[in-house]
Amino acid sequence: MAVEDNCKLKFLDLKKRTYRFIIFRIDGQQVVVEKLGNPQETYEDFTNSLPADECRYAVFDLDFTTNENCQKSKIFFIAWSPDSSRVRMKMVYASSKDRFKRSLDGIQVELQATDPSEMSFDIVKSRAL
16 A cells, blocks of 8 residues: 655644644555644544544644643544444555554554544543543
8 A cells, every 4th residue: 555645744744733633545555635634623623524434544633731731742643444434445444554654753642443432532632641
């Protein structure tokens, strides 16, 4: 599975805080950028951008406050694979995930979700701490 150069370039931009999130999809035999979230968008905007019945890869730059009251940021890699998506699609995304994730240097936390409840804001924040 090839990774379009634009995926890596937009990820570097996300690390510079140009974007809040990026959603990627597999198109034919390569991973491409599907949506870019501007820095003002929220985690809810991000989750609403994921399709209900198709797999996607996504990265999200989470800003949070630690228990010690320090401002921090972590970049999450999310493998979205809803139960309602086609089996073949799930297999293609699962088999390509590690290679794609390795091409994005700077991922700090990985999360796999098959249902919106598995990636609620509380769960994501608890993984960041």
